[in-house]
Amino acid sequence: MVLxxxxxxxxxxxxEHAVVHGFPATGLTLPxxxxxxxxxxxxxxxxxxNQAGVIKPLIPYMGPEVLGLWHEHDWHVRVKSDVPMSCGLxxxxxxxxxxxxxxxxxxxxxxxxxxxxxxxxxxxxxxxxPSGVDTALALGQGLVTFQHATTSxxxxxxxxxxxxxxxxxxxxxxxxxxxxxxxxxxxxKTEHDATLSLLAELGDLAxxxxxxxxxxTVLGDRANQAQILLQRLGLSTPALDHSLAAGLSAxxxxxxxxxxxxxxxxxxxxxxxxxxxxxxxAVTAHSVSEQNPCPLQAHIYSWDGHILHNSGDPTL
Ligand code: PMV
Numbered sequence: 107m108v109l110x111x112x113x114x115x116x117x118x119x120x121x122e123h124a125v126v127h128g129f130p131a132t133g134l135t136l137p138x139x140x141x142x143x144x145x146x147x148x149x150x151x152x153x154x155x156n157q158a159g160v161i162k163p164l165i166p167y168m169g170p171e172v173l174g175l176w177h178e179h180d181w182h183v184r185v186k187s188d189v190p191m192s193c194g195l196x197x198x199x200x201x202x203x204x205x206x207x208x209x210x211x212x213x214x215x216x217x218x219x220x221x222x223x224x225x226x227x228x229x230x231x232x233x234x235x236p237s238g239v240d241t242a243l244a245l246g247q248g249l250v251t252f253q254h255a256t257t258s259x260x261x262x263x264x265x266x267x268x269x270x271x272x273x274x275x276x277x278x279x280x281x282x283x284x285x286x287x288x289x290x291x292x293x294x295k296t297e298h299d300a301t302l303s304l305l306a307e308l309g310d311l312a313x314x315x316x317x318x319x320x321x322x323t324v325l326g327d328r329a330n331q332a333q334i335l336l337q338r339l340g341l342s343t344p345a346l347d348h349s350l351a352a353g354l355s356a357x358x359x360x361x362x363x364x365x366x367x368x369x370x371x372x373x374x375x376x377x378x379x380x381x382x383x384x385x386x387x388a389v390t391a392h393s394v395s396e397q398n399p400c401p402l403q404a405h406i407y408s409w410d411g412h413i414l415h416n417s418g419d420p421t422l
Contacts, residue, residue, distance in 0.1 A: 107179065109144040109211045113203025113225070115189035116196035116243035117274060117373065117407075118364050119325070120332055121312030123290050123339065125237040125252060127302070129309025132251045132265060133243045134409070137416050140187035140200035142208050146179035158183040161205055164228040171216065172209050172224065190403070193276045194283075194365020199240035202228035207245065221245060233283050249409065251313060265314050269410050270321040271382045271417065273353060273374045274364070275389050276403045277345055281368035286341060293339065304335050311335075321409075326360025326375040333362035341367030349389045349402065350374065356388030357381045379417050382406045 115138035121131025142161070161183055165176045185204075189197045206224035210216060225241040238260050239252050249267060252260045281289075293301040311328045333350065336342055342363055350361045353374040358381075361374035374389070376382040386404040406417040 107144075107146050107212060109208040110142065111144075111204040111207030111209070111211070112139050112141045113200045113207055113241075113244040114139050114196075115200050116240055117371070118194075118239065119249075119312075119373065120314075120328060120362075121239075121252075121309055122363075122365055122367070123287070123336075123341065124305040124308035124312065125239050125254075126235060126287060126290070127294070127305050128254045129305055130251055130253050130312040131237070131239050131309070132249070132312045132314055133239055134249050134414055135243050135247050136189075136195060136407070137414060138189045138195065138200075140185065140189055140197070140204045142201075142204040143184040144208050144212075145182045145184075154184060156182050157185050160185055160201075164202060164205060164231050167228045167231055168206065168209065168224045169220075169227065171213050175209065175212055190276055192282070192370075193279055194363070194367075194371035195274075195276070196240045196244055196365075198232040199225065199229055199236075199244040202226075202232075203241050203244035206241075233287065235287055248412070249414075266316040266318075267314060267325075267409065267411070268318050268321045269408065270325060271376045271379050271406065271408045272322075272325075273358065273376060273382050273386045273389065274405045274407060275349055275353070275372050275374070275386075277343075277349060277369040277372070279369040280343055281366075283366040286366040286368050290339060290341075301339070304339055308332055308335050322359050322375040322377055326358065329360035329362040329373065329375055336363055336367060343367075343369050345369060346372055352391075353385045353389045356385045358385045379406060379408060382417070 115136040118133040125131035189200045191197045202225040206221045210221040226238045229236040249265045250262045311332050317324050358374035358376050364371040364373045390404050408415045408417045
């Protein structure tokens with residue numbers, strides 16, 4: 107038996123952390139992916155290192171059918187990915203999504219919804235209490251708003267947003283998603299009303315109106331507001347704030363962290379690719395000279411109203 111699966115990286119535009127507590131979030135599937143190849147036929151085992159150890163701890167989370175299939179054979183595993191690790195772009199969801207996609211081929215009687223469920227359960231190994239947004243974006247497509255539904259599945263709605271360009275920067279992370287989610291949980295215990303109100307405001311910003319013109323101004327404005335709320339929750343870092351300030355000085359309309367925070371990914375909304383190149387150059391130059399010894403990575407993505415395109419990597 108040979109099974110293969112693929113899932114994508116993601117970018118949360120608005121509503122990170124808020125979505126863990128039942129508020130909306132909006133995110134995008136990134137054109138970055140993780141592929142998994144599972145093989146249990148002796149003669150088809152490729153002469154490359156078996157990476158079974160990478161997925162072994164995830165198997166018990168994925169349910170009795172997967173556990174049964176796992177124990178039935180001696181699996182040879184190959185994982186390939188261009189999703190940057192541990193920085194807020196969904197590398198763990200891309201891994202669990204790709205794995206769930208592969209197992210779904212070996213368990214064709216399972217309903218399609220179980221692919222997401224398997225991926226989501228396996229995400230618990232990494233994050234403890236995931237909202238399900240990362241795995242839904244890893245297995246989905248496009249620009250989507252998530253609302254909590256009455257079932258355990260998240261309800262999604264596509265967004266009608268006209269074209270925009272953004273710079274996605276990546277800084278080293280100082281804390282893990284698990285630690286940052288726990289930090290917000292702790293704040294909810296010690297300062298319940300104030301924290302809940304910040305999370306509710308973040309959720310409100312995630313519900314985007316239909317935007318037919320100059321989307322970068324709407325998104326940029328909301329991003330600046332969201333970043334202030336995320337800072338108040340203690341999720342940003344001085345290095346991240348400095349990078350965002352450098353991007354805004356270079357012409358970005360607005361920006362914020364993306365994902366759990368503590369460094370990691372951030373997004374700056376720009377008018378067009380020329381402006382995005384200026385912004386990307388400014389944040390990368392700034393990161394080397396001021397805050398970090400290692401150069402920051404920056405990528406430019408353009409949303410054409412339907413699909414996200416990779417428009418370049420000015421740091422290469
Ligand atoms: O930084 P990441 O890619 O692990 O994203 C975490 C997003 C959170 O909203 C903080 C957690 C979640 O499960 O939605």
